[in-house]
Amino acid sequence: MKSYKLVDLNFSIDNQLNISSIDNELNTYLKAKNDTDEIIFKIVDSIPERNSQYTKVSNMYVAKDSLYISNFPFEIKIENKSGIWTVWVALKKNLNQLEKVYQLAYFNKFLHPTYKSTDETYGADFMYKIFLPLIQLKLVEHGSSFVHSSAISLDDKAILFTSWGGIGKTTTLLKLLLTHKDIKFLSDDMAVLGSDGKVYLSAKYLHIYPYNWMGFSKLEEIAYSKRGPIDKLNWKFWGVFRGKAVCRRMPPSELFPDQIADSSMLDKIFFLRRRNVKSITSRKPDNTADIIKTMSYIVFSEYKFFHNEMLLAVSAGCEIFPGSEDFIKNVEKNLTKQISGKDLEIVDIPYKATPDDLYRFMSSRLLS
CATH class of the missing domain: 3.90.228 (Phosphoenolpyruvate Carboxykinase; domain 3)
Structure with missing residues (x-):
């Protein structure tokens, strides 16, 4: 678990899959210690199972204080407890299989016009589709x-x-x-x-x-x-x-x-x-x-x-x-x-x- 600070917003990343590009993207944020994190991101193999209390809407299952989102290439659960958000992020299983097929890193990068490896693609998608939008929502709560x-x-x-x-x-x-x-x-x-x-x-x-x-x-x-x-x-x-x-x-x-x-x-x-x-x-x-x-x-x-x-x-x-x-x-x-x-x-x-x-x-x- 690594903790960070942006202005006066504290957040942490539990990168259980060791996706190096996510750590690299966050390296420039100030490290934080002994503060309460308002957002906890967990990069995991699978998100917690849902129960029957959710309403299905498009690509989501929605409840008052939590929701599940299927957002390519991720499965996401967001849960709010007293203003603290826990965000579970899992790679879709079919992409895990693709990653195993293309073990030749240079070949995999060459297939991408931006020359990104699978790891780098996950890192960029995490930043733009999940991390930055959620951080913005919390920053606004803080007056930033x-x-x-x-x-x-x-x-x-x-x-x-x-x-x-x-x-x-x-x-x-x-x-x-x-x-x-x-x-x-x-x-x-x-x-x-x-x-x-x-x-x-x-x-x-x-x-x-x-x-x-x-x-x-x-x-x-x-x-x-x-x-x-x-x-x-x-x-x-x-x-x-x-x-x-x-x-x-x-x-x-x-x-x-x-x-x-x-x-x-x-x-x-x-x-x-x-x-x-x-x-x-x-x-x-x-x-x-x-x-x-x-x-x-x-x-x-x-x-x-x-x-x-x-x-x-x-x-x-x-x-x-x-x-x-x-x-x-x-x-x-x-x-x-x-x-x-x-x-x-x-x-x-x-x-x-x-x-x-x-x-x-x-x-x-x-x-x-």
Whole structure:
């Protein structure tokens, strides 16, 4: 059993199956001792059997204080006792058999456009489908929240680049960090905004695509040039057949090991959006509340896989989770408290502007 802490939320992982990628994904979280865990994750061979008191809804069996979810590739049980959640996670049996068939690790990785082993696939799926959505629900109870943002620390002050996906946040983040050693990493796409107004390290693996390093030799050297021959062959092979599906997940410690901050007080937020404009411009918002509301909805949409189950569970009488309207309102309330009075700018970006264009603009705004 390993215990961790994020802001003031304590949680633990009992990784009975020894899935190394889960431990690797969580290594950057602060270790905790002698605190009451509010979420206990148990990675097990099989989840506890259910009795007859459950209502079947879609892929779930639902009761007031517990539910069972069949969510590929996992079977999950969540139980609430006095506000403490125990989450059992088991691999579906058919996938255990597949794992035995493909014992040749390189062959198994080669079959995947992102060059992930079975173990790494389980780790990534656990993070995105189970861990992060549940952690977000508990963070919101504490007055904190994830924000769909890249985040950096400059002069011990946190700066958020927040937006929908695909606008260029990651490329901008990578270029700022790899060309300016005085900038430190806080988050790639899900920043943690604490109830105390600080942005905390969220060292989730970064997704690196070929377009991220186009014309950027330093990133290409780190992300591609030093990879092994089978890894490179996989990249070339799947690049022909799957194009943009080809990527690599890399920990921040591998990309910028000496530029990682634990936390910094929030100082500035850039809200990025594509608009029908001729050049990149920035301005103060007409209504800060509208931007915060948009940010709240974006966070909710990022966990759509889990929130579908959450909404169905609530509809069947499960009291573990809040309803969607209450949840979004609570996120909005938390963000309002943490962002109000901070320096917030809207950055309008032409439809056809490249990530490099955005990087140059943000670099001039931050480092001039």
